[in-house]
Amino acid sequence: MPSYDLVCQSCAYKFSVFCSMSQKDHQVCPQCGSDQIKQRFTAVNVVGKRSGGGASEGSNPAPQRFG
Numbered sequence: 001m002p003s004y005d006l007v008c009q010s011c012a013y014k015f016s017v018f019c020s021m022s023q024k025d026h027q028v029c030p031q032c033g034s035d036q037i038k039q040r041f042t043a044v045n046v047v048g049k050r051s052g053g054g055a056s057e058g059s060n061p062a063p064q065r066f067g
Contacts, residue, residue, distance in 0.1 A: 005042050010034035 003018045008029035017027055027037050 005040040006037050007040045008032060008034055009036035009038055014040065 001018055001020050003016055004024050005014070005016050006024075006027060007014045008031060011029060011032040011034065013029055013031035015030055017024070019027070024039070028035050029037060
């Protein structure tokens, strides 16, 4: 399940929820209880391992694509 950054349109409270895509549109503000919630767009962090071993295998490591 993904995590969503949301903001309340009534009180401007910013919060995150960990829920399914279908549940995202049914959230209420934990601060004021309003159902006027919009998704905030934030930077995406991608973390993973390169396949093929350690850094000593090649003289030119692959460029970082996200960061």
